[in-house]
Amino acid sequence: SQQGEEDPQALSIQEGENATMNCSYKTSINNLQWYRQNSGRGLVHLILIRSNEREKHSGRLRVTLDTSKKSSSLLITASRAADTASYFCATDFNNAGNMLTFGGGTRLMVKP
Amino acid sequence: NAGVTQTPKFRVLKTGQSMTLLCAQDMNHEYMYWYRQDPGMGLRLIHYSVGEGTTAKGEVPDGYNVSRLKKQNFLLGLESAAPSQTSVYFCASSGTSGRTQYFGPGTRLTVL
Numbered sequence: 001s002q003q004g005e006e007d008p009q010a011l012s013i014q015e016g017e018n019a020t021m022n023c024s025y026k027t028s029i030n031n032l033q034w035y036r037q038n039s040g041r042g043l044v045h046l047i048l049i050r051s052n053e054r055e056k057h058s059g060r061l062r063v064t065l066d067t068s069k070k071s072s073s074l075l076i077t078a079s080r081a082a083d084t085a086s087y088f089c090a091t092d093f094n095n096a097g098n099m100l101t102f103g104g105g106t107r108l109m110v111k112p
Numbered sequence: 113n114a115g116v117t118q119t120p121k122f123r124v125l126k127t128g129q130s131m132t133l134l135c136a137q138d139m140n141h142e143y144m145y146w147y148r149q150d151p152g153m154g155l156r157l158i159h160y161s162v163g164e165g166t167t168a169k170g171e172v173p174d175g176y177n178v179s180r181l182k183k184q185n186f187l188l189g190l191e192s193a194a195p196s197q198t199s200v201y202f203c204a205s206s207g208t209s210g211r212t213q214y215f216g217p218g219t220r221l222t223v224l
Contacts, residue, residue: 043155
């Protein structure tokens, strides 16, 4: 079973709007990462947040982590058509050894 | 730096045929991973390696074998392909466990 589950599964917004995606997980983690996948391509790492961090920024990206709720959110501000992609959360949970576990992803479409 | 490369990019097999997918990385990473991604889903870990000469099973290892004879290469083998193995296969590498993974462009495999 997948450790991380993203919500919503699909999201369609207009260029310039903000996009928020959520990820929930089941067990304690060391860190949580977000990746982007453009259609037909490999995944690209966006940001990593450690279990002792609550918020992290990278350019137009803001990630929050609430370990008490076992959830994370990814906010993309002022979205662009080029942000159209699938976004995945991946958890490095404590008893996983050397593995990341990926969620099913959120498919984001940004309309120009 | 080429990063992570995968060979081939596309392949069509008949049921029962065998093949090997090659992954190469030039970042001197210790950890390497093979995932499969089915339509509309996230990635599932097939096998991984924590260093040259080591391999371990992931979430969905059945029907696959791997070898890591050289640090920079990680091979994924299908001994007797089945239609259920039709998928896109991604290789990834990382410098340390649970940290940022770098992905190859993927191999699209169809088993008829």
